[in-house]
Amino acid sequence: MKKETIQPAKYLNGAVEMPGDKSISHRYAMLAALAQGTSELRHFSAAADCHSTLSCMSALGAEVKAEKDTVRITGRGAHGLKGSWRALDAGNSGTTMRLLAGILAGQNFSSKLTGDDSLQKRPMKRVIAPLRKMGADIRGRDDNFAPLEIRGTKLTAIDYQMPMASAQVKSAVLLAGLFADGVTSVTEPARTRDHTELALEEFGVNVEKNGQTIRLRGLAGGNGSVTLAAKSLDVPGDLSSAVFFLAAASLFQDSNVLIHNVGLNPTRTAILDVFAEMGASIQMLGLKSSQGEIIGDLAVKGASLKGGVIAGARIPLVIDELPMLAALGPFTEEGIEIRDAAELRVKESDRISAVAENLRRMGAQVEERPDGLKVEGRRAGKLHAAEIEPQGDHRIAMAFAVAGLAAEGNSVIRDAECAGVSFPTFFAELNRLAER
Numbered sequence: 001m002k003k004e005t006i007q008p009a010k011y012l013n014g015a016v017e018m019p020g021d022k023s024i025s026h027r028y029a030m031l032a033a034l035a036q037g038t039s040e041l042r043h044f045s046a047a048a049d050c051h052s053t054l055s056c057m058s059a060l061g062a063e064v065k066a067e068k069d070t071v072r073i074t075g076r077g078a079h080g081l082k083g084s085w086r087a088l089d090a091g092n093s094g095t096t097m098r099l100l101a102g103i104l105a106g107q108n109f110s111s112k113l114t115g116d117d118s119l120q121k122r123p124m125k126r127v128i129a130p131l132r133k134m135g136a137d138i139r140g141r142d143d144n145f146a147p148l149e150i151r152g153t154k155l156t157a158i159d160y161q162m163p164m165a166s167a168q169v170k171s172a173v174l175l176a177g178l179f180a181d182g183v184t185s186v187t188e189p190a191r192t193r194d195h196t197e198l199a200l201e202e203f204g205v206n207v208e209k210n211g212q213t214i215r216l217r218g219l220a221g222g223n224g225s226v227t228l229a230a231k232s233l234d235v236p237g238d239l240s241s242a243v244f245f246l247a248a249a250s251l252f253q254d255s256n257v258l259i260h261n262v263g264l265n266p267t268r269t270a271i272l273d274v275f276a277e278m279g280a281s282i283q284m285l286g287l288k289s290s291q292g293e294i295i296g297d298l299a300v301k302g303a304s305l306k307g308g309v310i311a312g313a314r315i316p317l318v319i320d321e322l323p324m325l326a327a328l329g330p331f332t333e334e335g336i337e338i339r340d341a342a343e344l345r346v347k348e349s350d351r352i353s354a355v356a357e358n359l360r361r362m363g364a365q366v367e368e369r370p371d372g373l374k375v376e377g378r379r380a381g382k383l384h385a386a387e388i389e390p391q392g393d394h395r396i397a398m399a400f401a402v403a404g405l406a407a408e409g410n411s412v413i414r415d416a417e418c419a420g421v422s423f424p425t426f427f428a429e430l431n432r433l434a435e436r
């Protein structure tokens, strides 16, 4: 288990690129495997999670060739996947497991989907339930956990009112909808990231949006000639990864950091609004639209952060950024309070308890609640160095590496390679930009 030592920084300076967006990379890889012909996906995510998706798609018969960050995937059409005699391993990736469950439910073969210890503890009922309504035959441990056994079968379209705001559930139903007879619709209770809808459109599927409802027609349902067309696509940089650099640079007055080519899809940028409300100095530059997604550069300077409350319908839009925001709490004027975020407890770790535990190790004052936490601001005292236990969770490791930059003394991040789940070069890049 590799440890990383984090020395305090004076400020952050320089330009940096993020790995390709994790959410978009998963979707492009899955759809490319369902398309006819060879797709070229440039700036594909280096994240271990996305490589789990690639190995699953390869085990299902797609030809996958990766060269640096360009991935070429040759699919044999929407009905061209083949069963794998081995269990498909989603590793640490909830997105791989939940989205793939939707695709596998409608195939003419059976599959077993498994993952690491963390993923085997995460709830799958949220996808099992709607897929069953479509006629899927899925079994899981205690009807909720991986490994999942999926016997592919003929699916029927449904109109699904999602009980929770989850892009993964929405995507699982829409992807199953490709293999269902008729028109599948999903209505979300609150907006979530829309990369699946945009990616489907890029690959030639007609997706209709009306308010919070998304509709698509199954590929065989009177529309048999519709196939997914192979594409050549660029994946934007991952905003959720950029957030660690936005946070780190904000902490020091003299920082000046430029992050190139970041995905700025409006269903992902709520975090930039939160930063702006807290007084951060972040500018979006050179915005352009590319393949349905918006891309731009982010310029960030140091600022005095106010802190505040994050709650309600905003939570699903910043869910992956909450560990970093919480870890910024002790450096803010008013502290940070997070509410309505019980979902954090079923992420790659129990992120409420992992954040609270590690903040306390650094001397912060934290109140842990069932659906969030309250972290006291600057007045509660300066953080000191500590040994951080990320609990195998990439975002906890990275959030506390950032906090460590502004604490007194050298902090140690245990099991630091878990950052590779989303950002394998994170520590190298952070050290490159940190002036000491």
Ligand code: S3P
Residues within 6 Å of the ligand: 022, 023, 024, 095, 165, 166, 167, 168, 169, 171, 193, 316, 319, 320
């Ligand atoms: C993701 C959706 C979110 C997010 C996850 C990636 C996706 O999960 O937390 O990291 O790519 O669809 P939920 O849909 O479960 O909220």
